Amino acid sequence: MSGCDTMLSRAEAYLSERRSLGFVLSTASKLTMAFARFADANGHDGALTPAIVLRWAREQALHADPFTWAGRVNVLRPFARFLAEHDPTTVFPEGNPFGRGNRRVAPHIYTPAEIEALLDAASRLGPLGGLTPATFTTLLGLLASTGLRISEALRLTCGDIDPDQTQLIVRHSKFDRSRLVPMHPTVGTALRSYLSIRAKYGAMDAAAPLFLSEYSGRALRYDTARTTFSKVTSELRIEARGGHRSIRIHDLRHTFICRRLMLWQEEGGNLGNAMMALATYVGHVNIGETYWYMQAVPELMAIAGKRFEAFGSKVGEVLHG
Secondary structure, X not given: OOOOOXXXXXXXXXXXXXHXXXXXXXXXXXXXXXXXXXXXXXXXXXXXXXXXXXXXXXXXXXXOOHHHHHHHHHHOHHHHHHHHHHOOOOOOOOOOXXXXXXXXXXXXXXXXXXXXXXXXXXXXXXXXXXXXXXXXXXXXXXXXXXXXXXXXXXXXXXXXXXOOOOEEEEOOOHHHOOEEEEOOHXXXXXXXXXXXXXXXXXXXXXXXXXOEOOOOOOEOOHHHHHHHHHHHHHOOOOOOOOOOOOOOOOHHHHHHHHHHHXXXXXXXXXXXXXXXXXXXXXXXOOOHHHHHHHHHOHHHHHHHHHHHHHHHHHHHXXXXX
């Protein structure tokens, strides 16, 4: 590479090489390209410097927290190593200037009353009787009842739901994995109701997006879903419990997982087998991601503590009986 290369051309060369090696880069590639465009637009010239990296991390996520900034910096580390192979004057920020970027923050676990309030508020979106309230009531209800990721739900097509509405197919999700997701009969009933309204607004063939924007007639986008979710929650004044400043759509997935674990723990069943089933159902590649909830959510820790206490008492009886 020469010193006159733009950061964008370097990013394109880097991503091309990564893809040729078999890497699948979605979020990472988008952020790398965003950084390259930012650097070029701000007149950055020459080798990569810590100043331009840190400036991009902060300014392009101005209202985020240091955890988000740290994550953005970490995304650029492989790109920096690639640049250093071609230009030894490349310098990347040392250490973790914003702290660790791979730590997980305790989620907000919705109460049943909060979920009911969310769905009620979504049903009152305008235009009343239109597609929008039906779409968001169904979308939020589906997330709460299946634990789907929001990205998975927004990629669903009409053909991903079986004719009897008893299960759906999640295709090419995280790490390009697909899975079957059985649904409770009440979810199937809600989907049938939604599909009867959805049919008035666009094609219903197998490839047609399940969730449509009433205004564009195209697949509902994440930024639209997030903006509408903020509108729905603004009037509810639900106080965030956990490590985030406000409640999030993704917390519906966290809530599904935690509620399921709470029920199993309270029933006293074989939690090891249940964990394996749950990890498969929600699409966790590493079962450690599922076990993480046991230490991250106080309610689960309390139940686990009671079970351990009961177990300890039984062991004590055996040893001293």
